[in-house]
Amino acid sequence: DAMVIQNPRYQVTQFGKPVTLSCSQTLNHNVMYWYQQKSSQAPKLLFHYYDKDFNNEADTPDNFQSRRPNTSFCFLDIRSPGLGDAAMYLCATNTPGRGNEQFFGPGTRLTVL
Amino acid sequence: SQKIEQNSEALNIQEGKTATLTCNYTNYSPAYLQWYRQDPGRGPVFLLLIRENEKEKRKERLKVTFDTTLKQSLFHITASQPADSATYLCALVAGGFKTIFGAGTRLFVKA
Numbered sequence: 001d002a003m004v005i006q007n008p009r010y011q012v013t014q015f016g017k018p019v020t021l022s023c024s025q026t027l028n029h030n031v032m033y034w035y036q037q038k039s040s041q042a043p044k045l046l047f048h049y050y051d052k053d054f055n056n057e058a059d060t061p062d063n064f065q066s067r068r069p070n071t072s073f074c075f076l077d078i079r080s081p082g083l084g085d086a087a088m089y090l091c092a093t094n095t096p097g098r099g100n101e102q103f104f105g106p107g108t109r110l111t112v113l
Numbered sequence: 114s115q116k117i118e119q120n121s122e123a124l125n126i127q128e129g130k131t132a133t134l135t136c137n138y139t140n141y142s143p144a145y146l147q148w149y150r151q152d153p154g155r156g157p158v159f160l161l162l163i164r165e166n167e168k169e170k171r172k173e174r175l176k177v178t179f180d181t182t183l184k185q186s187l188f189h190i191t192a193s194q195p196a197d198s199a200t201y202l203c204a205l206v207a208g209g210f211k212t213i214f215g216a217g218t219r220l221f222v223k224a
Contacts, residue, residue, distance in 0.1 A: 004156075031210050033210075035214075040121075040216060040217075041216050042117070042202070042213075042214040042215055042216040042217070043157070043202075043214045044214075045211065045212070045213075048210055048211070050210060055210075088154075090156050090157075092156070094210070099145045099147070099162045099164070099206065100145060100147070100206040100210060100212050101147065101159045101162060102157075102159060102212060103159070104156030104157050104158065105156050106155055106156050107154070107155065107156050109154070
């Protein structure tokens with residue numbers, strides 16, 4: 001089945017230690033998104049790619065970076081995680097013409113010690 | 114500033130009844146409004162989309178209304194079942210590829 005996959009599902013890192021979360025898709029969608037979601041809060045858009053075009057949200061901290069080496073894969077790099085970065089990180093995809101319907105992965109739960 | 118409000122209090126209803134969830138927004142003129150379901154520890158799952166020129170949309174036991182004058186959407190689940198228990202997120206697409214999500218309302222359906 002076509003899907004969005006996130007690895008790992010659970011990630012534990014230490015304060016200040018860089019971490020990379022990965023997302024892959026078999027849907028061949030043009031657009032890939034990264035969201036941060038904290039408990040009982042709305043998913044907050046960090047950035048998105050339309051093909052290779054990167055779009056950063058104005059309030060996304062510089063600590064968060066992203067890479068999209070090809071259509072299928074997208075990575076979220078957190079350069080120096082702080083305690084406030086502990087959250088669920090959601091990857092989503094979509095393609096033009098579908099009313100922006102988004103297909104989400106299962107998420108990666110990040111714990112910062 | 115732009116804002117989406119969903120009732121933060123959980124909604125508890127009896128099986129078989131209709132659940133009605135509310136989404137209010139300010140300072141947006143969305144082209145689309147979407148509803149997603151999110152189970153604990155999982156990513157949201159798309160349910161329904163309604164366009165700005167549509168008043169109502171139905172899909173099986175789900176119904177969504179969209180009032181651009183009131184800046185409000187109502188999401189109904191008829192004949193609710195315990196399996197419908199989840200958090201339901203409202204989302205607005207204002208333009209381009211950016212979607213803004215609400216924090217969701219938690220629904221509990223008791224057998």
